[in-house]
Amino acid sequence: MKVKIHTLFQYLLDTTEAEPEAFIGFSLAPSPKLGDFLDALDPEMSLDWNQKSFRGLPALRERVIAQAGLQDRCSVDDVLITAGAAEANYLAFMQLVQSGDEVVVERPGWPQAEVLAQAVGANVRVVEREEDAGWALPLDAVEAAVNERTRLIFLTNPNNPTGHLMTEAELERLVAIADRVGAWLLVDEVYAGLEWQGARAPSIAGLYDRGITTGSVSKALGLQGVRTGWLICRDQDLIWDAIILRENSSEIMNIMGEMIAEIALRPQRLGPALQQARAVAQKNLERLDQFVDEQPHLSWHRPEAGLIGLARLDCGLDGDQFARQLLADPYRVFLLPGSSYGMPNHIRLGVGGGPEARLELGLERMAILLGLCSSKAQD
The missing domain is CATH 3.40.640.10 (Type I PLP-dependent aspartate aminotransferase-like (Major domain))
Structure with missing residues (x-):
């Protein structure tokens, strides 16, 4: 039988031409040279x-x-x-x-x-x-x-x-x-x-x-x-x-x-590399955990391990709609929708990557979109 594409890869293919300015979804540690x-x-x-x-x-x-x-x-x-x-x-x-x-x-x-x-x-x-x-x-x-x-x-x-x-x-x-x-x-x-x-x-x-x-x-x-x-x-x-x-x-x-x-x-x-990766990710994880706690339309169980977690989205949009709006102008921020894992009411948040991920910028812009969703829901 023909191999079918899974949703995660389909989303990556669909968004290949996008040029995000920030990432809230890095799933790997900063890459060495x-x-x-x-x-x-x-x-x-x-x-x-x-x-x-x-x-x-x-x-x-x-x-x-x-x-x-x-x-x-x-x-x-x-x-x-x-x-x-x-x-x-x-x-x-x-x-x-x-x-x-x-x-x-x-x-x-x-x-x-x-x-x-x-x-x-x-x-x-x-x-x-x-x-x-x-x-x-x-x-x-x-x-x-x-x-x-x-x-x-x-x-x-x-x-x-x-x-x-x-x-x-x-x-x-x-x-x-x-x-x-x-x-x-x-x-x-x-x-x-x-x-x-x-x-x-x-x-x-x-x-x-x-x-x-x-x-x-x-x-x-x-x-x-x-x-x-x-x-x-x-x-x-x-x-x-x-x-x-x-x-x-x-x-x-x-x-x-x-x-x-x-x-x-x-x-x-190996030891120093893991220590460095942990230091960067721990800082990002603390910031992301704080951000989720501040947002009334997001909730998650903080990851016990690894560089990614799933957050539940409650803002009137499903994960696909939210991810695509966030990737488009004026936000231009990349994250993966939870539908990539069969969870349409979630989004994937990542704490990997280094300064090039521009996590803080991404969070600022995502907060704006979450706020707009909240306003529309109230209307």
């Missing part, structure tokens, strides 16, 4: 991939295991380097799920799994996160959705886009739910490492034999442009199936991206 890595790059390094591992550079795979805290549970052979977390999700999904299978997904959540399920003819069972409970994932509802036909449970932790963080106890219960029927459990961790409340949750690849952890250097480290991510799983058959599918699709072996990612994940660089 190439020059930040030149001191660690060998100018004699060959850009050929011959005689390299098809799983990715061994040194990078070691860094991936270390940053996830999986040294005692996983080996470098349990890691496949991919073109971002999106490709990792794709490779796992397409090798596991067939027509007629059932896939359990969360809402709101990363929409990729629903798109792929439609493409292969799988059935999707959606579990709604509970906004009144801080966007918690109701595990009883997950258990009720899982049955003998369930092939895959696809989740994000920290949740993308609400920032809710599942605990180790919750993950262990999810493992028990999946194991009861032999389902695979994939947890996308692109925002791991940016926790505001509590510690980083353990990676599912270390908790479950059929657990799949995906991640990348895109969000927390701002290295979206190097297109380097990973898939971690202790099932070697799945790793090889993913390699075979990649060889017949992207055939991506991005040696420059992998080298930069390996440098970025070295402990002496």
